Amino acid sequence: MQRSSRALRDLNAAEACVTIRRTVEDTFGFYRDFTNLPRFLGDVMNVEETGPGVSRWTIQGPLGIPIKWTIRVLEERANELIRYETVASTGLSTCWEVSFRPGPEAGQTEVREVIKTPFGRLGRVGLALMGRPPAGEVQSNLQRLKELLEDGVVTHTEHAVAGKFARDQ
Template sequence: MTDDAPSATAKHTSPDQDLTMQSVTIGRPADELFAYFRDFSNLSSFMDNVERIDVIDEHRSHWVVKAPAGKTVEWDATVTAEEPGRSISWQSEDGADVPNSGRVTFTDAGARGTVVSATIAYDPPAGIVGKVIAKLFQREPAIQARRDLRRFKQLMETGEIATSSRTQTQLQEERA
């Protein structure tokens, strides 16, 4: 039996799946944020562990994501539901290195902008051991979702992502 409730309230989730929910308020209109997010090729600009996303067609994409110990994981994802300007849901296809599904919603917050909420369900590779390793390497999805939403906020509000470290280019310029 399948449960068509939103993941945050679903009654029939797999006991092997982890669920993470994160939200951030961004000072931009929902339609603008949705449009940027919906172009999946943009996501690697603020999702730190995403190496690349290849858009296959309007509903499918191929993801390559950094994993612990210098490895990568890959999967194809399909958009399962979409309300332009309001929400988008997806599900990884069979054979994914990390089976996952999720939903991102864009809720008008009046003069404050838009509340962007991400709910992600995933099966950690190697079960609990894989989850512990991912947490140690700061690659655990709950940690990443929080950081990625913060970077999305910075990018959408200021046009850039603040960093406390200097880039290779900055170091070379200082030495010259």
């Protein structure tokens, strides 16, 4: 997994990048169908599309308490970019930017995700103290996306709800 130097420019964001052996169109299409997200995001348990560009996510929060978020797509460029955020009071929303571009070899896609949490660095520290460091989550989520799209199975379980990706023996 590569880490980008862009993270140094924005100290209020966590960022990770991965190269996936799938086309940009396949990778973007899979990610953009938000109902696929629980298959690789560590704490997202369910996603329901509720309208154009709006969905309702159920995540497993601290102490196993389910939390529901409304997510709104802010910007979308097919096969290139998805920007979305939680619907919350100004300054309290979490924002994600996921970009897709051709990888170094034919049939590969470089996926870069940046997450900006409420309260900037203070918010990141708070999440880390709860065992949910954004940098670790972003990197782990992209690793699971890579595994799922390349191999069809998720084996990476760091920064995920305990047992979520356990395989039947």
